[in-house]
Amino acid sequence: MELLKTFIERKEDIWYAFIDHIYLSAVSILFAIVISVPLGILLTRYRKIAEPIIGVAAVIQTIPGLALLAFMLPLFGIGQEPAIIAFTLYALLPVLRNTYTGILGVDPSMIDAGKGMGMTSWQILFMVELPLSLPVIMAGIRTASVFTIGLAALAAFIGGGGLGELIVRGMSMNDDSLIMAGAIPAALLAILFDLAFRLLERTMTPRGLKV
Amino acid sequence: MIRFEHVSKEYKDGTVAVKDLNLEVRRGELLTLIGPSGCGKTTTMRMINRLIEPTSGTITIDGEDISEADPVELRRNIGYVIQQIGLFPHMTIGQNIALVPKLKKWKPDQYEKRVDELLDLVGLDPSVFKKRYPGELSGGQQQRVGVIRALAAEPDIILMDEPFSALDPISREQLQDDIVHLQEKIQKTIVFVTHDMNEATKIASRIAIMNEGELIQMDTPDKLLRHPANEFVRNFIGEDRLSPSTPTVIDLMHTSVATSSPRRGLAEALRLMKAKKVDSLLVTDQQNHLLGVVTLEKVAEHYRDEEKTIAHLLDRDIKTLQPSDSVSTVAEIFHESQIRAVPVVDEEHKLIGIVTRASMMRGLANWNNGVL
Numbered sequence: 001m002e003l004l005k006t007f008i009e010r011k012e013d014i015w016y017a018f019i020d021h022i023y024l025s026a027v028s029i030l031f032a033i034v035i036s037v038p039l040g041i042l043l044t045r046y047r048k049i050a051e052p053i054i055g056v057a058a059v060i061q062t063i064p065g066l067a068l069l070a071f072m073l074p075l076f077g078i079g080q081e082p083a084i085i086a087f088t089l090y091a092l093l094p095v096l097r098n099t100y101t102g103i104l105g106v107d108p109s110m111i112d113a114g115k116g117m118g119m120t121s122w123q124i125l126f127m128v129e130l131p132l133s134l135p136v137i138m139a140g141i142r143t144a145s146v147f148t149i150g151l152a153a154l155a156a157f158i159g160g161g162g163l164g165e166l167i168v169r170g171m172s173m174n175d176d177s178l179i180m181a182g183a184i185p186a187a188l189l190a191i192l193f194d195l196a197f198r199l200l201e202r203t204m205t206p207r208g209l210k211v
Numbered sequence: 212m213i214r215f216e217h218v219s220k221e222y223k224d225g226t227v228a229v230k231d232l233n234l235e236v237r238r239g240e241l242l243t244l245i246g247p248s249g250c251g252k253t254t255t256m257r258m259i260n261r262l263i264e265p266t267s268g269t270i271t272i273d274g275e276d277i278s279e280a281d282p283v284e285l286r287r288n289i290g291y292v293i294q295q296i297g298l299f300p301h302m303t304i305g306q307n308i309a310l311v312p313k314l315k316k317w318k319p320d321q322y323e324k325r326v327d328e329l330l331d332l333v334g335l336d337p338s339v340f341k342k343r344y345p346g347e348l349s350g351g352q353q354q355r356v357g358v359i360r361a362l363a364a365e366p367d368i369i370l371m372d373e374p375f376s377a378l379d380p381i382s383r384e385q386l387q388d389d390i391v392h393l394q395e396k397i398q399k400t401i402v403f404v405t406h407d408m409n410e411a412t413k414i415a416s417r418i419a420i421m422n423e424g425e426l427i428q429m430d431t432p433d434k435l436l437r438h439p440a441n442e443f444v445r446n447f448i449g450e451d452r453l454s455p456s457t458p459t460v461i462d463l464m465h466t467s468v469a470t471s472s473p474r475r476g477l478a479e480a481l482r483l484m485k486a487k488k489v490d491s492l493l494v495t496d497q498q499n500h501l502l503g504v505v506t507l508e509k510v511a512e513h514y515r516d517e518e519k520t521i522a523h524l525l526d527r528d529i530k531t532l533q534p535s536d537s538v539s540t541v542a543e544i545f546h547e548s549q550i551r552a553v554p555v556v557d558e559e560h561k562l563i564g565i566v567t568r569a570s571m572m573r574g575l576a577n578w579n580n581g582v583l
């Protein structure tokens with residue numbers, strides 16, 4: 001009851017926090033995609049440097065979320081931007097790794113066929129390698145999205161807003177239902193994103209790859 | 212039309228795949244390159260469309276040195292069928308066939324028409340197959356599409372690298388016929404790599420035999436058979452004749468067989484037949500020598516006689532097969548009599564398997580000639 005009351009009373013707060021949360025996550029994921037997909041493709045062309053670079057991304061991911069945010073403070077101050085930078089760094093690895101392994105995993109005979117038919121290397125990339133590795137790349141993006149949404153709850157610690165804001169406030173005020181008002185939508189959001197991406201993955205997989 | 216002059220290829224690791232090759236492919240002929248695995252056939256073929264660059268020597272097409280041509284342009288004008296078929300699984304059959312025409316910027320109505328034309332040419336109904344994906348086609352159908360895809364942009368030259376080696380014998384025969392007809396109709400210059408002498412003699416205008424990177428002999432199939440240049444050619448032809456590329460009993464049998472010792476009683480025999488769901492048992496001695504067969508009928512007939520053992524009911528006069536017998540021998544046996552299963556024995560008359568109608572069909576379906 002208490003909880004319902006809080007939800008109704010604070011519906012505007014919750015709504016803004018919710019929007020903030022989506023914004024933080026979406027922008028971070030978008031940046032991660034824009035950086036990681038081309039980088040992943042590039043690494044398949046320069047495989048000698050692939051291991052160290054993917055290694056760096058892997059190391060970033062092992063830093064606890066809160067610690068990474070703390071590192072942002074002295075470098076970029078507080079607010080949304082440092083939070084977005086931190087989340088982007090976090091989301092790099094799954095997208096990068098899946099792009100890299102996805103493209104390397106394309107059957108060499110497919111590339112051979114493309115080349116033998118007179119495709120340029122760009123045409124091979126866009127007409128053969130990317131469509132064939134799309135399911136793997138999409139899976140990486142889904143993984144990144146789901147945990148970025150979870151992570152975004154920490155943005156509040158450096159003044160980045162989002163649903164974590166309600167949780168932090170609830171904790172300082174010892175108000176359980178306020179904490180829940182932040183936690184429940186955050187959890188729902190993660191589940192929703194996962195479902196949405198699974199659906200997207202299925203619709204984006206070329207039909208011929210499903211038979 | 213295509214001329215190799217002193218062409219050699221040494222790979223980075225030092226493997227010399229092709230040695231001082233001189234060879235001319237004439238306009239409109241179907242030349243097969245044949246030789247044992249690793250003799251440099253693929254390397255030779257892939258130098259024609261510059262997927263591999265020669266280490267030395269020159270290759271010309273119509274007198275023009277291909278090393279001066281733009282490789283992408285060159286490849287769009289040479290049809291290429293790779294061994295693994297190489298249809299793109301994410302594109303429909305229509306899109307696969309139209310690919311090179313599209314790369315060459317044909318207009319949609321032009322390439323659509325071409326796709327229909329080509330599908331008709333190999334007996335695949337365009338209204339059915341155009342919108343399908345490669346995964347929805349049988350191996351033989353896929354390979355047909357692979358071949359016509361190479362023809363799509365009307366290239367003068369077509370390269371095929373063991374295109375039929377992964378197919379079952381029946382589809383392979385059909386596709387070989389297709390190629391012969393196609394060649395009569397379109398008169399392209401085709402270079403066809405194979406390791407199967409039967410295939411080569413069936414389709415080739417001329418055959419080039421290679422070994423260890425060198426051209427050993429090049430002539431029409433008939434001349435080659437009549438006048439082999441040396442021991443290697445003789446062996447190569449001969450070997451292939453001795454082991455024609457058809458399945459033998461060993462490919463058609465299965466090896467788990469219900470057997471029994473002759474000393475078993477009838478009740479035991481009956482139980483065994485029930486358990487194994489068979490209507491006869493092969494009877495072997497302790498060294499696995501085949502002694503004969505006992506049928507369910509016989510066992511049932513004498514069942515009451517508790518003193519009888521299998522040895523009494525044994526039918527010793529039965530047909531057997533050797534592992535090297537050909538599929539036609541098996542087919543004949545099944546054709547001539549009502550026998551349902553024929554045991555397979557080795558030279559010492561030891562049982563090694565059994566051929567049934569079902570195992571023969573399965574063997575034929577799975578069989579491919581196994582050499583790469």
Ligand SMILES: Nc1ncnc2c1ncn2[C@@H]1O[C@H](COP(=O)(O)OP(=O)(O)O)[C@@H](O)[C@H]1O
Nearest residue numbers: 222224226228247248249250251252253254255
């Ligand atoms: N990329 C490569 N690097 C090194 N050696 C190779 C390469 N490709 C083929 N070879 C070697 O060159 C020889 C000829 O190969 P290939 O032309 O594929 O023979 P074939 O097609 O007649 O079986 C073989 O010994 C093979 O191992």
Ligand SMILES: [Mg+2]
Nearest residue numbers: 252253254372
């Ligand atoms: Mg080969």
